Amino acid sequence: WWNGPCLVEALDELKAPEQPVDKPLRIPIQDVYNIKGVGCVPVGRVETGVLRPGDKVVIMPPGKEAEVKSIESHHEPLQEAKPGDNIGFNLRGVSKAEIRRGDVVGKPDNPPTVVKEFIAKIVVIKHPTAITAGYTQVFHIHSAQLACQITELIEKLDPKTGAVLEKNPKFLKNGDAATVKIVPTQPLCAEEYSKFPQLGRFAIRDMGQTVAAGMVIKVTPKE
Structure with a gap:
């Protein structure tokens, strides 16, 4: 009744996805420690690129090299250190007080993007009433958690096809998908999902629940 491979054979045939080692370095910082006799040690997961001892790096948004x-x-x-590695790395030239969770490590020639605002596609999962322009809540994007404001509801979309259903809707309710403009209330690193998926997806949380989820489709860098 079954002519295909058995489970173990099928698992053996699976190929590991290629690691994004050719992309610019991006390491969202999970935490920062100050170890006696060692110095400043951030910890985080390498999302893209490669990190080696001796490399010069820049931490954004603070801009510390x-x-x-x-x-x-x-x-x-x-x-x-390659994508997928959870690492601690000792830095010379920066102190624990100057960097924090949610900052992103990159190379000086291609630093992480600090956004002024961004356009995103979101899906409302569970909201008690409705989301309107001006809605401000905590966004969880990579290792950062900070308040952002939805300043404009641009289009309501069909959740299945992505087709535009309505321009400039007045509100969004459970199950709705939409394109919106978002402005962070504090400096934030974010990337377009098409370029860096790991730094381009987010969840919106309110009262301990996930209200909506989305992905960044276009960023306006902070000058």
């Missing part, structure tokens, strides 16, 4: 002294993963020293 530093040098990587060493890299560790699970107490083992690394000579190269």
Whole structure:
């Protein structure tokens, strides 16, 4: 009744996805420690690119430049950190007080984007009433958690096809999909989903529940 491979054979045939090592470096910071005798040690997951000891890096939004002294993963020293690696890395030239969770590490020649505003597609999952322009709530995007405001409802979309149903809708309710304009209340690093999926998706949380989820389709960099 079944002519295909058995489960174990099917699993063996699965190919691992290619790691985005050719993309610019992006490491959202999960936490920052100050270790006695070592110095400033941020921890985070490498999302794209490659990090090596001796590399010059820049941390955005604060714009602090530093040098990587060493890299560790699970107490083992690394000579190269690739996408998917959870690492701690010792930085020279920056202190714990100058960087924080939600900042993003990149290379000076292609720094992470600090956004002034961005256009996103969202789907309303569970909201007690309706979302209107001016709605401000906590956005969870990569390791950052900060308040952002939906300043404009641009289009209401068909959740299945993506077709435009209505221009400039007055409100959004549960199950609605839409294109909206969003402005962060504090400096925020975000990237377009088409270029960096890991830094271009977000959830909107309110009262301990996920109200909506979305992805960034266009960013306006902060000058």
